[in-house]
Amino acid sequence: MxxxxxxxxxxxxxxxxxxxxxxxxxxxxxxxxxxxxxxxxxxxxxxxxxxxxxxxxxxxxxxxxxxxxxxxxxxxxxxxxxxxxxxxxxxxxxxxxxxxxxxxxxxxxxxxxxxxxxxxxxxxxxxxxxxxxxxxxxxxxxxxxxxxxxxxxxxxxxxxxxxxxxxxxxxxxxDIQFLEDKTGPPSRAYLKLWEVFTLLGQSPKPGQLCLDLGSSPGGWTWVLQKLGARVISVDKAPLAPGLANLEGVDFRVESAFAQRPEKIGPVDWLFSDVICYPHRLLSLVTQWLEAGAAKNYVCTIKFQGETDFETIDRFRAIPNSRLLHLAHNKHELTWVWGKG
CATH class of the missing domain: 3.30.2130 (VC0802-like)
Structure with a gap:
């Protein structure tokens, strides 16, 4: 048959x-x-x-x-x-x-x-x-x-x-292939925020206060300002021309690690794309979490040389958080946390 x-x-x-x-x-x-x-x-x-x-x-x-x-x-x-x-x-x-x-x-x-x-x-x-x-x-x-x-x-x-x-x-x-903005943002780092907001189905609402640490040249600050959020943008290096003067942007030429909860006050979102060792970012995040000073976090864990698996595990152990490798991440992970 x-x-x-x-x-x-x-x-x-x-x-x-x-x-x-x-x-x-x-x-x-x-x-x-x-x-x-x-x-x-x-x-x-x-x-x-x-x-x-x-x-x-x-x-x-x-x-x-x-x-x-x-x-x-x-x-x-x-x-x-x-x-x-x-x-x-x-x-x-x-x-x-x-x-x-x-x-x-x-x-x-x-x-x-x-x-x-x-x-x-x-x-x-x-x-x-x-x-x-x-x-x-x-x-x-x-x-x-x-x-x-x-x-x-x-x-x-x-x-x-x-x-x-x-x-x-x-x-x-x-792999999300975005229709890119070739004229507005000063770097392609903005694609990481676009991607994480797309995957989460959540982003800052107009008027919410965001703290953007390690912001230069301003890709993330640009995204947040376009969403209508208020942005405290912090970096020792300058923002791209014009960004610091945009409505709702408060640019501060300071170290990201000097931004303590008692100095800044409560924020709706804390963002970090700081180039630093993962354990330093973990210390900063822990400080803000313990103070209960931010409702949502999006942070890039950047690896210099070998992948720091020990610190990855410590980030992973934080309740109600997620670790992602975005399509637009390089040798790095994105850590997100939110109160829901």
Whole structure:
């Protein structure tokens, strides 16, 4: 009896990935005669470009790596260095491009192809062409984020695909491509604030008081002023011409670390993009948290040389906070805290 080509075979994560993993590992002479067993529940974590070691320190080496994508046993864990998380990925065997596309359509409406690790991307691209993908347009800051789920998929081989219909980011691979402002902001640092406000679905309201530490040349101050907030902007270096004179901006040529709660008073938001060692930022943040002097925090933890995992863990331990690696972060993380 001829096999029905219209219905792809959905295999268990265990059997399909185990077979693929065994073949791959054997070909690399990493194991000889024994297949490494895999768990039945998997989660995929996509590392930011260049930061796979940081991700694997958080989630482990996993059972299979596909470029920057690390497949790990069990449900998702909090991973700051994951730019996108593939929840409960499925393995699907198929015989034709049409069959693969139909299988994905049966799981979800929109799909993004992850193909960085593929040597031959032609077959994968032919499948993706039959799917509804992410919007090709740049995202305009302040507009509603996509509310329909965006799944992620890739090929394990020419007849097997891996797909997750539920990912942590509504943007392809967690990478937000903004429609940039080429004339207003003095640096591209403003994109970090645009991104964190987009992901949080929250930003300063008109009239709220913001403290922007380490503000020069003024990218974050520019964003906050455009939102209608009042900004105490602090740096020893000057702001870009004209920014200090904008309505609602109080620029102070001082050290960020001299801004104590008893000196400034209560603020609605505390922002820091200060270039400093992580432990110094932690001390500053702890001082403000203990004083209860800020309702919301957005701070960049910048790493100089080696990644400071000890201080990362101390930030992570602060209740009601989150650690994120934004698409616009470099060797740094963004820490956010809010009273809700």
């Amino acid at each position: 001829r096999k029905n080509r219209d219905k792809p075979e959905q295999l268990s994560s265990y059997s399909a990935i185990s077979s693929y993993y065994f073949a791959m590992r054997s070909s690399l002479n990493r194991i000889e005669n024994e297949m490494t067993p895999l768990p039945r529940e998997l989660t995929g974590y996509l590392a930011p470009d260049g930061f796979l070691p940081e991700l694997t320190r958080e989630v482990g080496d996993g059972v299979l790596r596909l470029g920057r994508l690390v497949l790990c046993p069990g449900p998702a864990v909090d991973a700051a260095w994951a730019q996108n998380v593939w929840h409960s990925p499925r393995v699907i065997a198929f015989e034709s491009i049409a069959q693969a596309a139909n299988a994905l359509k049966g799981l979800g409406r929109r799909w993004a192809l992850y193909d960085e690790h593929l040597r031959n991307r032609g077959r994968a691209k032919l499948i993706q062409e039959r799917l509804s993908g992410p919007s090709p347009k740049s995202f305009r800051f302040g507009t509603t984020t996509p509310n329909s789920p965006l799944g992620s998929w890739t090929l394990l081989d020419d007849r097997t695909l891996l797909a997750s219909a539920r990912c942590s980011s509504p943007f392809a691979h967690g």
